[in-house]
Amino acid sequence: MSETANRLATVRASLPQGVTLVAVSKTHPATAIEEAYAAGQRIFGESRPQELKEKYNALPKDIEWHMIGHLQTNKIKYIAPYVAMIQSVDSERLTEAIQKEAAKCERTIDILLEIHVAREESKTGWDFGELKAYIDSGVFDRLPNIRVRGVMGIATNTDEEEVVRRDFDTLKQYFDMLQPRFGVAFDTLSMGMSDDYPLAIDCGSTMVRVGSYIFGARDYSLK
Secondary structure: OOHHHHHHHHHHHHOOOOOEEEEEOOOOOHHHHHHHHHOOOOEEEEOOHHHHHHHHHHOOOOOEEEEOOOOOHHHHHHHOOOOOEEEEEOOHHHHHHHHHHHHHOOOOEEEEEEEOOOOOOOOOOEOHHHHHHHHHOOHHHHOOOEEEEEEEOOOOOOOOHHHHHHHHHHHHHHHHHHHHHHHHHOOEEEOOOOOOHHHHHHOOOOEEEEOHHHHOOOOOOOO
8 A cells, every 4th residue: 555545544534424535636746646546535626727637637537626726717717617616716706707617618616615714814715794795695696507515714824723723613603604595505614634634623624625644745846
């Protein structure tokens, strides 16, 4: 068994029932994904649309690809025909651009609404008040090619567990507040990464995004 497969098995064994693992393969080569695929992993997360397109073309077609990085509107076309979920939807402009591209492909694309909770201003995501006003306007009733599945967020990058827990608790509160608006399809709370996913699960996460723990240090030279 490869080191990737061993690490993947360790992560899987740590997840309670009902928590989905997204193996974050961004910047890692297709060969690393093939090792995880051979070990049974089928959901992978990428952050660069063109890199995702290359991997989609090179790898088995039963892989479920998630876009987890900041997405520019002019790059949606690269992934709209096949992406399973866009987790990083953080603005009105992006939401409506995804609707346009999904309609062109005659698809319904699942999305998560990324909400800003971290102390770092550099992190992306909706201000919750602005997001709630947008939702309350009824806009999603006019976007038939988008299905809102839940919310996503990234905690503050700190060793202070109480700060990270606060961020995760806040995301869970937002999820609970929005769920009645969207109904049973709104079932995904994506939070938690390699360093903090056990805490995220403790706070109610239903989906974790684990990369470096499975694949090792990222290769940022991959283009």
